[in-house]
Amino acid sequence: MKITGIDCHVLLDPDYDVGSTSSAQDDIVIEVHTDDGISGIGESDVNPWIARACIEAPGTHTMGRGLTEMLLGENPLDIERLWEKLYVGSAMNGRRGAVINAIGALDMALHDLRGKALGKPCYEFLGGATRKAVRPYASLQPDVSNIDAYRDSMVSWVLDARRRGFTAAKLEVTPSGPYAHKGLQASNDRMTEVIAAVREAVGQDFVLMVDVQYAFPDANTCLATIRDWEKFNLFFIETPLPADDLPGYARLADEQPIPIAAGEWLTTRFEFLDLMDRGKVKVVQPDVGRVGGLTEACRVCELAKERGLTVVPHLWKTGISIAAAAHLAVATPHCAFIEFLPSELSESSLRKDLLTKELHMIDGRIPLPARPGLGVELNREALGRFKEAARRVKE
Numbered sequence: 001m002k003i004t005g006i007d008c009h010v011l012l013d014p015d016y017d018v019g020s021t022s023s024a025q026d027d028i029v030i031e032v033h034t035d036d037g038i039s040g041i042g043e044s045d046v047n048p049w050i051a052r053a054c055i056e057a058p059g060t061h062t063m064g065r066g067l068t069e070m071l072l073g074e075n076p077l078d079i080e081r082l083w084e085k086l087y088v089g090s091a092m093n094g095r096r097g098a099v100i101n102a103i104g105a106l107d108m109a110l111h112d113l114r115g116k117a118l119g120k121p122c123y124e125f126l127g128g129a130t131r132k133a134v135r136p137y138a139s140l141q142p143d144v145s146n147i148d149a150y151r152d153s154m155v156s157w158v159l160d161a162r163r164r165g166f167t168a169a170k171l172e173v174t175p176s177g178p179y180a181h182k183g184l185q186a187s188n189d190r191m192t193e194v195i196a197a198v199r200e201a202v203g204q205d206f207v208l209m210v211d212v213q214y215a216f217p218d219a220n221t222c223l224a225t226i227r228d229w230e231k232f233n234l235f236f237i238e239t240p241l242p243a244d245d246l247p248g249y250a251r252l253a254d255e256q257p258i259p260i261a262a263g264e265w266l267t268t269r270f271e272f273l274d275l276m277d278r279g280k281v282k283v284v285q286p287d288v289g290r291v292g293g294l295t296e297a298c299r300v301c302e303l304a305k306e307r308g309l310t311v312v313p314h315l316w317k318t319g320i321s322i323a324a325a326a327h328l329a330v331a332t333p334h335c336a337f338i339e340f341l342p343s344e345l346s347e348s349s350l351r352k353d354l355l356t357k358e359l360h361m362i363d364g365r366i367p368l369p370a371r372p373g374l375g376v377e378l379n380r381e382a383l384g385r386f387k388e389a390a391r392r393v394k395e
Contacts, residue, residue, distance in 0.1 A: 001038070001117065003071050006106070007031040008055050010048040011386035012393060013350045021179050021213070022141075023316055024341075024348040026390070028052060028102075029383070032109040034076055040113025041378060043320045044289030046101035048390070054094075054102035065089040067102060077117065079110045083295040087268075100267035100292045107293020108324050108374075115373030122324075122374055126298055126331035133365035134329045136340030137168035137209065139316070141347075144181035151194045155201045158208075165364040168207035168337060170238070171198055177215030188225040191215070199232045209261070211238040219248035219255075227256055235336075236261040236283045236312070249279035259283050264314035268292055269299045276307055283336075285314040288324040301332045311335040318351055319343065319358030323374040326359055326366055340366070353382040
């Protein structure tokens with residue numbers, strides 16, 4: 001079997017809002033085709049126009065080769081070798097950032113393709129099943145019209161999540177900071193108020209996590225606020241500081257008891273080594289597409305296991321990434337949860353309509369994936385509609 005072609009689909013939700021902090025509004029979907037007629041699909045959480053350029057651009061010398069040209073004619077089942085070929089061949093332009101994100105989408109598609117070719121779900125090639133189901137947590141997006149509506153909507157969301165069978169939820173608590181919603185800048189004390197209201201509403205048995213989206217400029221500012229959060233029994237606080245402030249992350253780990261989670265933006269195991277060893281985080285959050293695909297995500301999980309750390313993959317895209325994270329979790333015993341937004345609760349039509357087959361939660365768990373590959377299938381009509389919306393942006 002040989003790779004004969006690669007299709008890059010740049011997709012956009014027609015109703016996208018540039019003021020929204022949500023990458024579920026656009027997508028890069030990759031299809032890798034073979035001479036046997038079998039294709040695999042993948043995606044990555046990165047600007048899709050940039051990712052397409054990374055994949056389709058020709059190379060001009062041995063240290064800056066094109067990703068597509070390195071894959072054409074290759075055996076798609078030899079995934080780990082192909083990852084190294086792509087990483088080394090693109091090293092001058094890549095090593096980190098968007099090129100690795102693009103490799104992640106290609107790698108995801110190759111895993112899907114291999115599973116389909118051999119008639120087995122992806123997790124069987126990642127070490128096999130370590131559990132019978134995956135525990136998802138709900139990601140809750142608030143009303144941002146004002147801080148009181150923010151708090152009340154978060155309480156409403158978490159109660160609805162519990163009714164739907166979730167046993168855990170992550171609160172987006174960012175009324176302040178660089179990624180706060182437009183027009184909503186509240187004091188850090190109001191963050192505490194939101195968490196307190198949610199904890200009171202659901203009681204102590206429901207697992208709560210908090211994502212503050214890089215809200216604090218430094219460790220001192222962060223510690224002044226989160227030292228009051230120990231009483232809320234939080235599973236973790238996600239990305240409290242700028243991604244490169246590793247000394248600050250280490251201080252948070254040393255000077256307060258709540259586990260700190262990070263890693264959603266990181267690429268390759270090498271950045272995660274810094275985060276784990278210098279930043280001292282307790283929860284690592286590889287995003288399968290961004291980190292470099294399932295191949296590299298598995299390496300990150302192994303490094304976390306060696307250090308006794310918990311894995312909770314980040315994902316905020318479509319059911320393609322959800323499936324990839326679920327397969328990773330099935331094969332990773334120290335993966336506690338995966339992030340999961342049911343399509344019917346999403347405001348993004350991309351999340352709602354892109355797939356005709358995807359994974360679903362049943363009784364608070366996502367059952368062991370059974371279909372070959374990732375187990376998802378594209379909705380071709382929706383794919384065309386989102387491609388047309390993306391095309392119009394450039395006109």
